[in-house]
Amino acid sequence: MWILGEPEMEKLMREYNDFIKGVAVFPLNIPGTSYWKALKSREKILEIFKRKVEERKRINGDENLRMERDDLLNWLMKNTTNGFEEIGDTLLHTLFGGHDTTSRAICLLLYFLDGCPKAIQQLREEHLQVVKIKEDRGESNKLNWDDFKAMEFTKCVINETLRLGNIxxxxxxxxxxxxxxxxxxIPQGCTVITHLSAVHLDPNLFENPNHFDPWRWMGLISDVYKMKNFMPFGGGPRQCPGAELARMEMMVFVHHLLLNYSWELAEPDHPITLPFIEFPKGLPVKIQPVPHK
Ligand code: HEM
Structure with a gap:
């Protein structure tokens, strides 16, 4: 749909970055404030989406160009009842929900692993084992859902990153x-702030809660989805629809990183909450290709 480096994609990224800066600020809608800029950027982002919808309508209407695209845009165009407003809003929500969350989770993963060489070693063994099983079976080396399900320790590392990182x-x-x-x-209409990190860092629920300890999840993986004291993706009807995609993206990233590279933090950095998780220096990492076979 969009290709990195295309002028329109670059514009979308610029506008999105301004939009995100105004998401959690005081809502003062006067020229120059972050909130005002975010509203302007939102309008420009929706204009870009609108052009894409028009382009897709043209493609879908042209027999020579048409092909069954099983993507979000086609699905929304077929199924929404409130026209572009609903399509644009859903696209922006999905972009917002999926853009900074997983990338920040992956940064946190690198940061926590940097302080835990034993976990790196165990992860690498697990991923080498998966590669070997696939080779022995004559299967393609591409990862699939079954591989993910088999990676118990990787899931422990991901859970621990989500618990301690609190995206x-x-x-x-x-x-x-x-x-x-x-x-x-709680009266009708009241806003309730559910403080997930207070639960995830509660010493009554997690022993030594500020310590990165992926092994605490061993034997608990199948219970994770039922746990009331671990909700990195929220809960109830508005629970994150991208949860499994995010876990999968983290697993794929870890797989390629561990088997093909070695890395170290280029300089000390640490996560802070502003209110989204950020690394003040951008977590610079030195990375080198090293096939671990
Ligand atoms: C580590 C990564 C992620 C974390 C920690 C995360 C976390 C969350 C949380 C806590 C919520 C609110 C749930 C609630 O209100 O109960 C949420 C909602 C949402 N997330 Fe995620 N998310 C992640 C990745 C993604 C991805 C990859 C996508 C899509 C590509 C996505 C799309 C959404 C959307 C659309 C919502 C709004 C759902 C609704 O209001 O009905 N998220 N996410």
């Missing part, structure tokens, strides 16, 4: 009706 540290929820919870009455 989404808190969520805003709104009480749609008045509810009573543990003796507290």
């Amino acid at each position: 989404a540290g808190f969520l805003h929820k709104k009480a749609r009706t008045e509810i009573e919870f543990k003796g507290y009455v």
Whole structure:
């Protein structure tokens, strides 16, 4: 749909970066503020999406160009009932939900692993083992869902990164009706902030909670989806639809990194919450190709 380096893609990235800077700021809509700039960028992003929708309509209407595209845009164009407003909003939400989250999770993964060589060693053994099994079976070396399911320790590392990293540290929820919870009455319309990181870093729930310890998840992997004290992707009807995609992206990244490269942090850096997780220096990493066979 978009190709990196294309002028329109570059424009989309520029506008998106301005948009994101205004997502969690004081909503002061006067010229020059981050909020004002974010609203302007949102309009420009929606214009870009609109042009794509028009282009797709032309392609879909032209027999020579048409091909069944099983992608989000075609799905939205077929299934939404509220026209472009709904399509544009969904595309922007998906971009917002999927863009900075997984990339930040991968940065955190590198950061935590840097301090845990034992985990790197165990991960590498697991990934070499998967490659060997695939070779022995004469299968393609491309990773698939079954490989992911078999990678128990990788899943432990991913869970621990999500727990300690807290990409989404808190969520805003709104009480749609008045509810009573543990003796507290929450009136209809009230915003409730669910502080996920307070749960993930609670010493009553996780021993030594500030320590990166992927082994704490051993034997618990199949319970992770039912756990009420581990919700990196939220919960309920608005639970993150990209959760498994994000886990998969992290696994694929780790696989290629571990089997083909060695890396070290180029200079000390650490994550801070502003309110999204950031590395003040951008987590510079020195990386070298080394096939680990
Ligand atoms: C490590 C990566 C990710 C984390 C930690 C994360 C976390 C979250 C959280 C906590 C929520 C709010 C859930 C709630 O309100 O209960 C959410 C919502 C959402 N996420 Fe993710 N997410 C990640 C990756 C992705 C990806 C890759 C996509 C899509 C490509 C995505 C798309 C969305 C969307 C569209 C929503 C809004 C869902 C709704 O309101 O119905 N996320 N995510």
